[in-house]
Structure formats: C-alpha cells, structure tokens
Amino acid sequence: MERPDHQQREIKLKLHDVHKSYNNLHALRPTSLEVRTGEFVTLLGPSGSGKTTLLSIIAGINFPDGGMVEIGGVDATYLPSRKRDIGVVFQNYALFPHLSVFENIAFPLRMRGMAATEIDIKVRRVLETVNLATVGDRLPSELSGGQQQRVAFGRCVVYEPSIILMDEPLGALDKRLRDSMQEEIKRLHRQLGTTIVYITHDQTEALTLSDRICLMNQGAIVQSGAPRAMYFAPESRFAADFFGIANIFAYRQTDTDGTVEIADLQVTGKPGRDVAANGQMMVRPQCFAFADGPDDRPSVPGRIASLEQYGLYSQYGVILPSGKAVTVQRLTDSASSSWAVGD
Amino acid sequence: MARSPIFSTAAAGNLLVLPTIGFLLVFMIWPIGQMLSLAFLDSASNFTFNNIGAALFSPTVLRTSTTTLSIALISAVLCTLIAYPIALYLSRRTGRVFALLMIMVLIPFWISVLVRTIAWFLVFGQNGVINGTLTSLGLTGEAWQMLYTRGAVITGIVHAIAPISVLTILGAMQNVDPRLAAASASLGASPARHFWLVYFPLTKSGVAASFILAFVLSLGIFVQPTLLGSPRETMIAQVIIQQIDELFNWNMAAAIAIVFLVLALLIVVIADRVFGISLAGRPTRQAGARRGRLHALQQAASRRMLMLLATLTGPFFGSGAPAPPGKARARFNATAILAIIGLVWLAAPALFLIPVSVTDSNFLEWPPRGFSLRWYEAYFTSSIWIDATLRSIIVGLVTASVSIVLGIPAAMALSRGEVSAKPIVMGLVLLSLAIPNILLALAMFYVFSTLGLVGTDLGLVIGQTVFAVPYVIVAMVAAFGNYNWQLNTAAGTLGAGGLRTFWIITMPIVRVGVASSFVFAFIRSFEELSVAMFISSGLSTTLPKRIWSEAHFNISPTLAAVSTVLIIGVTTIVLSVEFFTRRAKATTQKGMSHG
Numbered sequence A: 001m002e003r004p005d006h007q008q009r010e011i012k013l014k015l016h017d018v019h020k021s022y023n024n025l026h027a028l029r030p031t032s033l034e035v036r037t038g039e040f041v042t043l044l045g046p047s048g049s050g051k052t053t054l055l056s057i058i059a060g061i062n063f064p065d066g067g068m069v070e071i072g073g074v075d076a077t078y079l080p081s082r083k084r085d086i087g088v089v090f091q092n093y094a095l096f097p098h099l100s101v102f103e104n105i106a107f108p109l110r111m112r113g114m115a116a117t118e119i120d121i122k123v124r125r126v127l128e129t130v131n132l133a134t135v136g137d138r139l140p141s142e143l144s145g146g147q148q149q150r151v152a153f154g155r156c157v158v159y160e161p162s163i164i165l166m167d168e169p170l171g172a173l174d175k176r177l178r179d180s181m182q183e184e185i186k187r188l189h190r191q192l193g194t195t196i197v198y199i200t201h202d203q204t205e206a207l208t209l210s211d212r213i214c215l216m217n218q219g220a221i222v223q224s225g226a227p228r229a230m231y232f233a234p235e236s237r238f239a240a241d242f243f244g245i246a247n248i249f250a251y252r253q254t255d256t257d258g259t260v261e262i263a264d265l266q267v268t269g270k271p272g273r274d275v276a277a278n279g280q281m282m283v284r285p286q287c288f289a290f291a292d293g294p295d296d297r298p299s300v301p302g303r304i305a306s307l308e309q310y311g312l313y314s315q316y317g318v319i320l321p322s323g324k325a326v327t328v329q330r331l332t333d334s335a336s337s338s339w340a341v342g343d
Numbered sequence B: 001m002a003r004s005p006i007f008s009t010a011a012a013g014n015l016l017v018l019p020t021i022g023f024l025l026v027f028m029i030w031p032i033g034q035m036l037s038l039a040f041l042d043s044a045s046n047f048t049f050n051n052i053g054a055a056l057f058s059p060t061v062l063r064t065s066t067t068t069l070s071i072a073l074i075s076a077v078l079c080t081l082i083a084y085p086i087a088l089y090l091s092r093r094t095g096r097v098f099a100l101l102m103i104m105v106l107i108p109f110w111i112s113v114l115v116r117t118i119a120w121f122l123v124f125g126q127n128g129v130i131n132g133t134l135t136s137l138g139l140t141g142e143a144w145q146m147l148y149t150r151g152a153v154i155t156g157i158v159h160a161i162a163p164i165s166v167l168t169i170l171g172a173m174q175n176v177d178p179r180l181a182a183a184s185a186s187l188g189a190s191p192a193r194h195f196w197l198v199y200f201p202l203t204k205s206g207v208a209a210s211f212i213l214a215f216v217l218s219l220g221i222f223v224q225p226t227l228l229g230s231p232r233e234t235m236i237a238q239v240i241i242q243q244i245d246e247l248f249n250w251n252m253a254a255a256i257a258i259v260f261l262v263l264a265l266l267i268v269v270i271a272d273r274v275f276g277i278s279l280a281g282r283p284t285r286q287a288g289a290r291r292g293r294l295h296a297l298q299q300a301a302s303r304r305m306l307m308l309l310a311t312l313t314g315p316f317f318g319s320g321a322p323a324p325p326g327k328a329r330a331r332f333n334a335t336a337i338l339a340i341i342g343l344v345w346l347a348a349p350a351l352f353l354i355p356v357s358v359t360d361s362n363f364l365e366w367p368p369r370g371f372s373l374r375w376y377e378a379y380f381t382s383s384i385w386i387d388a389t390l391r392s393i394i395v396g397l398v399t400a401s402v403s404i405v406l407g408i409p410a411a412m413a414l415s416r417g418e419v420s421a422k423p424i425v426m427g428l429v430l431l432s433l434a435i436p437n438i439l440l441a442l443a444m445f446y447v448f449s450t451l452g453l454v455g456t457d458l459g460l461v462i463g464q465t466v467f468a469v470p471y472v473i474v475a476m477v478a479a480f481g482n483y484n485w486q487l488n489t490a491a492g493t494l495g496a497g498g499l500r501t502f503w504i505i506t507m508p509i510v511r512v513g514v515a516s517s518f519v520f521a522f523i524r525s526f527e528e529l530s531v532a533m534f535i536s537s538g539l540s541t542t543l544p545k546r547i548w549s550e551a552h553f554n555i556s557p558t559l560a561a562v563s564t565v566l567i568i569g570v571t572t573i574v575l576s577v578e579f580f581t582r583r584a585k586a587t588t589q590k591g592m593s594h595g
Helices: A051-059 A101-109 A116-129 A143-156 A173-194 A202-210 A227-232 A236-242 B009-036 B050-057 B057-091 B096-112 B113-124 B129-136 B150-173 B180-187 B190-217 B223-228 B236-245 B249-274 B293-315 B334-355 B374-381 B383-416 B422-434 B437-451 B459-479 B486-493 B498-509 B513-527 B530-535 B543-553 B556-592
Strands: A009-020 A023-037 A038-045 A066-071 A084-089 A163-167 A194-202 A213-219 A220-225 A247-253 A260-262 A267-269 A278-283 A303-309 A313-319 A325-331
Touching: A009 A051, A009 A194, A023 A051, A023 A066, A023 A194, A023 A220, A038 A051, A038 A202, A051 A163, A051 A194, A051 B498, A066 B249, A084 A143, A084 B486, A101 A116, A101 A143, A116 A143, A143 A278, A163 B486, A194 A202, A194 B190, A202 A227, A213 A227, A213 A236, A220 A227, A220 A236, A303 B334, A313 B113, B009 B249, B009 B383, B009 B422, B009 B459, B050 B057, B050 B249, B057 B096, B057 B150, B057 B190, B057 B236, B057 B249, B057 B334, B096 B150, B096 B334, B096 B530, B113 B129, B113 B150, B113 B223, B113 B334, B113 B543, B113 B556, B129 B543, B150 B223, B150 B334, B180 B190, B180 B530, B190 B249, B190 B293, B223 B543, B236 B249, B236 B437, B249 B437, B334 B556, B374 B383, B383 B422, B383 B459, B383 B513, B383 B543, B422 B459, B437 B459, B437 B530, B459 B513, B498 B513, B513 B556, B530 B543, B543 B556
Parallel strands: A038 A194, A038 A213, A084 A163, A163 A194
Antiparallel strands: A009 A023, A009 A066, A213 A220, A247 A260, A247 A278, A260 A267, A303 A313, A313 A325
16 A cells, blocks of 8 residues: 655644753653655654653643643644543553443544534544444453553543554554454554554554554654664664664775775675764665575575574574674574584 | 643642541641640640649559559550451452451441440340340359459450451552462471461561551540449540530540640550551661661561461461362361451440340340330330431531532542652551540530531531541542543543533542442441530530430440430441442443453
C-alpha cells in the first residue's frame, strides 16, 4: 500500500522547545517536533529517555517548564487534557472497571453532551470497527488482554480526536498477541486516517508501525526519520546499537574524491552519502555474505569463533585477520550447516 | 501564551486535606493545648508550678498511677498473648473461613465497651453466670467473689482491647511471604524451628505494636474499673474525672493528666529501648549501627533462646511430614485450639445478656428465671430511653456524614501522594487514635463551655467527629489503596472535569469502602461515651450516657434488654457490610477469572 504523502498535509501538532525537569533532573531537554495530519510518529527509546514525559506534556497530563505546545494551530501549552481534542491509549488501558465496554466507549461522548441516540449509533459503529460488537455489555475484566486493548483504542477513536497518543499500548500483551495487535493498529490507522503519536521501547514495533521514528535518549530526541533510514543510517553509536546488532568499523578518507578505506575489511569505496573525513561506519550482521567460493565481491578471510542457531537465522561470531570481532547473521538453510566453529 | 495553571497538583492535594487539618486543629489540638496550659495556672490564672508539684507528690495520684500502670501492663501482655494465636490462625485461612473468623473478631470490636462491661458484670456477679452455674450444679456452697476485683477489671480491659491487638498483629502477619515456610522446610528446619527462628521474628513488629497500643489504650480506661472494680482498682482517668465532676478543679485535673502522660510516654520509650521494638513496626536496626561484639552476643543469645523454645514446643508443631495415606492429617493443632478458645471467649460474654434480657426476675441473675418481655417494654415505652436512642441515631448519622465529607478528600489526597502536608495529617490522625478519649473529651468540654456548645447537639457532633474522622481516613486510604488513579487521568483526556470524574468514576468504584466507612463512623459515634458524658446535658443525653448513668445506679435487666438491642443492631450492621463487601469482591473476581 502506498503511504500518503505527509509532506503535503498541514501540521497537526507542533512542539517548540518544550522542556521539563524534576528536582534538577532533566526529564526532557528542550525538544521540538512537528507532526502532520495522518502521520504515524513513534517516540522510541529506553526507559528514562523522556518519551513518557514528552507524551504527558502533549496530552496535558503534565505541563512543561517552558516552551510551547500547539495543537491544530492553537496554543495548548497549559490547556487541561479535556480541552485539547486529544485521545490517549494508556499502557494498562485505564478502562473504567465498573462500566461496560459499551459505556466505556460512550464515556467521552457523554462528557461532550451528545444525544443518546447519536451515542448509540457511534458506539455501535466503533464496536464493529474494533471487532467487539458481541461483547458490548461485558465488563472490562471479563475480556482478554487483546480485547481490552481494542476497547481502549475504541474509546479513543469514538470521539474523533485530532491526535491519538499511545503509551506502550502493547506492552502488557504476550508476543504473539502483540504481533496481531500491531497489524490491527496499522489497519485502523489506515482506515481512520488519524494522527498517531506512539510510544514504545521496542525497536521492531517502531520499525513496523511508523511513518517516522523519533529516537530518544537522555531526555532528548537524538535522531528522527523514516524507519528504513533509522535502521541503515544511524547517526550515532547509540542509534546504531538501539536498532539491533551493529558492527562498527573505523574508516579513513584516502582520496579527495571521497573514497574511504576500511582497514579491518580491507576494502575501499565511495560511501552513498556525504560523510566526515574520518569516523565510524556500521554494517548490519545480515549484510555480510560468506564466501563459499570464488565471488566477485570483495571478501575477507575470517575465523568463526561461535555459532548460535536462532531458528530463522544463525548468528556467527567471526574474528577478522585484524583481530576485530564481528557478528554475522544469515538465514538458516541446508548450506549454512556446512559452516562450523573453527572455519 | 496560555495562562499557566493556578494550582500545581501538590497545591490541589493540600487543598483537599486542609479542611481536615483545620477541623482537627481547632477542635482537637486547641482544646488539648488549652487544657494542658491550665495545669500551669492557679485559680486566679497566674502562672504556677504548684499544680504539677501537688500532682507529683499527691499520695492519691501516686497510688492510682501505680495501679493504672500495673493494670495497663498486665492487660497489654495478656492482650498480646491472647491475640497472637488468633491472628496466626486467621492468617492461615482464606476465603469464606477467613471472613467468618474475621466477623468473630469484628463483632466484639464494634459492640460498645459499655455493653461488654455489663456482660462481664453479669458473668462475674454474685448471682452471675459463673456462680449461678456452679451453684446450680451443686459444686459450691457459697458464691465466689469475682466482681470488684483486679482480675475482673483486667478481664474487662483485655476483652475490650484484644480485637484491636488481633487486627494489629494480623497486619504484620499478612506481610510475611507464605513461601518462607516451604523454604525453611527445604533447608532442613522443623515446623517449630521455622516458627521461632523465622516466622516469629518477622512478626515481632506486630507484637510490639500490639503491646504498645494495648498499653496506651488501657491507660485512659474508666468504664471497667468503675463497674467491675473496687476503690482499690481506681484508675487515673477516674481521678481526673472526679477532679472535674466533683471538685471542679480544672487546674489540678490538667496537672494530673500531664504528669501521667509524661510517665506513660517514658515507659513506652523505655520499653522501646529495652526490647528493641519499634513503634512504627519497621526494623529498628539501622545499617551500620549496633554492629560489634555486644550485638553479636545479643544475637547469639536470642538465637539460642529461640532454638530452645523451638525444642520445648516442638511437639505442638508436629513433624511437618505429610500424613501417611489413608490417615487424615490432624485438623486441630495447638494454634487452632488456642485461637478457637480465644474467639469463643471474645464472643461469649455478650451472648449471656440475651437470655437475661427476657428474665422475669427483677435482678440480673443466672440462670434467668421465667420468661417476660417486660424489660423490653420498659425500654420501648420509656420516653427517656427512646429519646436517648433517637438522639444517638441522629447525632450518629450527622457525625458520619460530616466525617465522610472531611475524610474522603483527605484520604484521596493522601493515597495519591500529592500532599506535602501528609506528615501533619498522619500526626493528627495518630494523635487522635492514641490519646486517651477521656482526656480529649475533657479538653473539648473545657473549650466548648466557653463557646456555648455544651449541651447542644452541634457540640456532640463536633466532638464525635473528632473521633470518627481518623477512622474514616484510615479506612478510606485502605479503600483507595487498590484504586487505579490513572483512571482519573484517562477520564481527563476523554473530556471529564475533576468533579465529574470524582462522581462518576472514583465514587462508584470505591463505593463499598465509602459505605463501610460511613457505617463504622456511625457506630463509633453511636456508642461514644466520653464526649457524651461531658458535652450532652442532663435532659438531652445519648444512649451510651443513659446506659452509663443507669449502670452507675443499678445494673438491671432493662440494661440487658437495651444491650441486646445494641448487640443485635451492631451484628446486623457488621454482617451486612461484610455481605456487600464480599458481593462487590465476588463480582470483580468473577470478572478476573475470565480475563
């Protein structure tokens, strides 16, 4: 499916230099961010990186020490949550335990004083959308984790807020359920075209769902971009490591036309983008190939020091002639069994 | 730029506890301060130490202080000894059995101390349950003198306080990880050794708390020594009441109160030092402190003593080996037997009042003679009794409502943890629970008389609210303990304002807690005697004061009838609260099993 071109759309959410400290601890350093209508932006980072602080400032659960929050072109910095036209899906869903699924979803509409008949129509439509039409009169505690998650999402979309904020919404689910819920969220995002700001510490989830990822660390956004760019072109060691195993090599510019040499791999070439004269570059483990025989690609001899079978792929620890250790992954197939420790 | 919020969340939290703090400052702290300052004034309001000196060297004060302290110490030890096996037995039960046992502790707890003291009067009397039974069995010729002895007073006090000890110790036991027993067994400890070397040390804080609480509560007691004791058992609270009631000497009363409070405090502090127990129930040993040889010796000695206890009591604990197939494991062990005896002892005395209330005799005697409802008739047709009952009900309802209105916002703020004033509130709550009721009542009497509140129902409500608010706060903090405050945040993001969220989200979820707080605040007020004794005037008395005056004069079968009405009323209330709480829990649990 073709992704909508967000660059053409209006800016829905604009953060300008918002920051927040608790007892002299910078929970969030001055941060700016723009999110366009319909965009799916993920705030990704380890715990304590400031992503939840940022989300709570956007939601109006917390207020920044300084800076500005604009929602739909209106200054909302110190507006209470209920006046912001936002929706939040909480990590543990925060479903009202004494209200039925139907009443949970109807809640925001009742708060807005909508007529009963209209509420009925809207809630039923949302129940259909999130595949919960048959459990409307159950209590939240009578539902499975995945169903509860969908109620939380339904409660959010029913009043069509201009932005939906999701705080690790899949964190409480097991892996299998998480995968299917990711599909569901993607489908709902496409279907409803809502603007979503999503929080997670799971890089796979971020890569799967997002139009754009903002990687956060120590209270600041360290890099933001499309998932593919984030994965293959990290701008820092932290970013490289966060998205998976990274083999880092030092390189040196050898020619004025931009040719660089990586001593460990004994290769020279031109990088695909402009880089500093000297520095480090990264190769993902699955981008190495084993030289099974004569190959036209440059190859480098190495010794396999360790081998772990992960099912779908196998992971090798390889020692290069320079003494550098690298990690290499390849799909597990019949051919791979011929490689063993010591080769 | 949008305007910044006027209140931070912390300020909002403080705003919620402000009414409670203000109320307790004005109606508790101020009166206490006023009364205590009286100790340092002479009759012409000049500063003097003469009262304190007189109190210190008065032979009466010295004698009653000694009596009070020895009675309180013995009572505290007995309370803890009786409560421990009950609490231990309770801590090992779950579900329906636990609920039933808990009710057996709670009903005596909520039945008025007055009623329970009258019950002991019946049990110990010349023609009472014990003597009557022995005589009718032909075992004794003459009646055994039990009433008006120190034993009777201590029995009454222990019976009044033991339920509180059970709840205190049970609290500590419920914090012990049940898997430790299996761990001990796997490491080679017999059940007896596990108990003495692992379990008992872990519950020691509860034992200490129970002991100190029972001791402090015993100090302020006056009902039991008045009704069950002789002049030799006169306790300090009676002397203070006498100074005011009969001698109108406020300055002397205040001086005695101060001397006595300081003495009691000293004993608590010394006990804390000597036994290394902590008031707050947390471990006393600070990191790094108390290391060294002496401490090592102490530890070795205490370990050896516990080992010895384990050896001595080993047979009572069994081997811990599983029963051989075909033979059921013994259902009753030492704990169960002690606990059941304790529970029966808690429940039984009040039950004797019921048959006596329908006696045809003119006296409180056992076994009851004939059958007659005339004592109930005497109660229900007497405008004095009915007026007192109605006044107690109305004052109780108003007190409970005011307490809820003050207590819920405070409990909310405390459990959300957004209050910088938390230590102040907790201090006030603890003070009101620990200070002898009679002292607080006297202090209020002194201040209220200058405000024209004595003899008014408003004065009664205010006075009893001072006692009821801390209960509501403690109960509601517990009720909010399981509440997920993120629901309020969620409601905010979905468009609900603070007040609306409170009414349609928070209140419905904690409604059972609110209802039980209300009910217990009501019972607390309905049965309150100290405030009623001084604040309500002759014509407009409450039921407990009416019972107290009557009991002073003559303990008649009418009192048995009134007591029976109260016992049935309280039992019904406790059972229905339990029923509704269980039903609410069952609904959630049923839901959870699906999830």
